[in-house]
Amino acid sequence: MENERLEHIRHSLAHLLAAAVLKKWPDTKLGIGPVIENGFYYDFQFSSPISDTDLKDLEKQMKKFIGAKLAFTGTEMNADELNKKYAAQPFKLELISEYAGEGRTLTSYKTGDPPTGGFEDLCKGGHVENTAEIDPDSFKLTKLAGAYWRGDEKNAQLTRIYGLAFSTKEELDAYVTMMAEAEKRDHKKLGPELDLFLFSPLVGQGLPLWTPKGTLARNLLSDYVWELRKARGYEQVEIPHIAKKELYETSGHWDKYQNDLFQIKTREGHVFAMKPMNCPHHAQIYNRKKWSYRELPQRYASTTMVYRDEQSGELAGLSRVRSITQDDAHVFCRMDQVKAEALKVWDIIHDFYGTFGISLKVRLSLRDPKHPEKYLGTAAAWEKAEGILREIISEKGVRALDGTGEAAFYGPKLDFMGRDAIGREHQVATIQLDFNQPERFDLSCVNEKGEDERIVMMHAAIMGAIERFMALLIEHTAGHFPLWLSPVQARVIAISEKFQDYGTDIFNQLKTAGIRAELAGSDETLGKRIRAAQTEKIPYVLVVGEQEQNDKTVAVRHFKLGDLKAMPVADLIKRLQEEINKKTA
Ligand SMILES: [Zn+2]
Ligand SMILES: [Zn+2]
16 A cells, blocks of 8 residues: 555654664664654654754765665564663663553564664564665655653653655655745744734733734635525524533533633632633523424524633644634534535535635544444434435535544534645534534424424534634635735825826725725835735735826736736726625635
8 A cells, every 4th residue: 555655664764763863873862753744753862952954964874774775674572672672772661661561562673784774673563674665865854843752741852853755756845845835825924924913922822813904804704604604594693702610511521621721710719611612602592492393403603712721832823723713603403404404514615615716625524333432322323424424425426535433422524624725635624413412401302293302413614713714725825815805905006196196086986886995105116115015915906107097097917917908997896896796716
């Protein structure tokens, strides 16, 4: 299998990295060296710090090992033998004693023999047979980072060396190019440059503040999702941002996620939590009355913030924040309505992401058949629900990725992965069934026979988190938002003071037509003002001078299409309005 082969290459390179490190600094203590997405890393404790410039040397040494065609050979050993062999490696000793305690078979892997080879590492295997199988140009050491031994900040801090590795040089180069492009598009850089959001050290890490422009874009996105939902029978509900501890004890979140909750003690000694999700609140709204089956489904939507006490080391721009705005919705329905409701959400997801030219893949996330005990809800309900999701996939005629074992403990789901303009995949939306909360909150309806019937709850966020979607969108578009979403849609620039009045006239007409337009002042040079509009990524720049004034037109420059012909203002307005209404990407 190609994937397995690549994993073996990556893992073998981790060994070669450790071997190269020991060759250069023999007193280094070795941590572990697993395979990760796109490559590998290895953790080391150096006796004195190393720097980025050392990476080239290590790379060179690794290539030498590859060229020497070293074979990987494993030998099973008992703990005593291993303790002797790794006596100078305290982290390995710790692992040996732990694994031996678990009764695991232990293997030491050797890479070739001295003088060139001879490096040995405690490992459970998964290597190439010989380093000759590795293309010496298909990997690259990329960076150093700090990491705690076994990820625990109470432990020693180690130095992690990261490497990229692919099957071929071409794949490596393509990946490096993509990453360079990604760096240019980084939302953490572009967002503040485009004046969309900021972080304030006084407000706190992971708590983004949204500027007028950013807020405008967020609201437009949320309105768009709402427009799609409203057409499918959803209703908006409003909920407070805190709730009593008891709500989360009943929902089960307190047990599982207690440490991720921001807790509040009231003056009367009660414990509240900032809501980490909206489902329990929505469930309470559902439970306000006894529903007849005829009144179902009930579909509630709220665009609202949730709060999670993420560890500061995990926070990253808008991708991982502590205040998360969800475009959340829950459908409360009977099992025989699940299909129709899930199809509606499917359509919303496709409309929404299609608008931005983000193509989607879907993963069907089901139970792990080997561990039925891990899941809540009856086997019959699971079979039914999984069957429905399968039907949806086959009706839609798409090939779903296999997500066996990826279901949540409370229900199966469809996970949507979006591919951005530079080929990266992001988890974007889910349609998730839930058998757990209906049990915990006793959610039911009265069926045809007059009996109480347990209902199903469906979680259906479209953007998921607006913050994460904004990060994706900024990077997907490189900051060039589609016209309908651009905080400033057009800027009028008069070539000199003399035509500022005509410019003002154009500006006023655009404003009256509902276009978000701006009029540039006349104190800077023309070139500077045009460049500023480009840097701010304003879609339409409208330049006016003598000829335009005489002809009653504007010269139009579009950020993607370049210079368009001069056109009468009325034509321009018509063009802009059409583009806005169609939400052209
Ligand atoms: Zn290994
Ligand atoms: Zn939910």
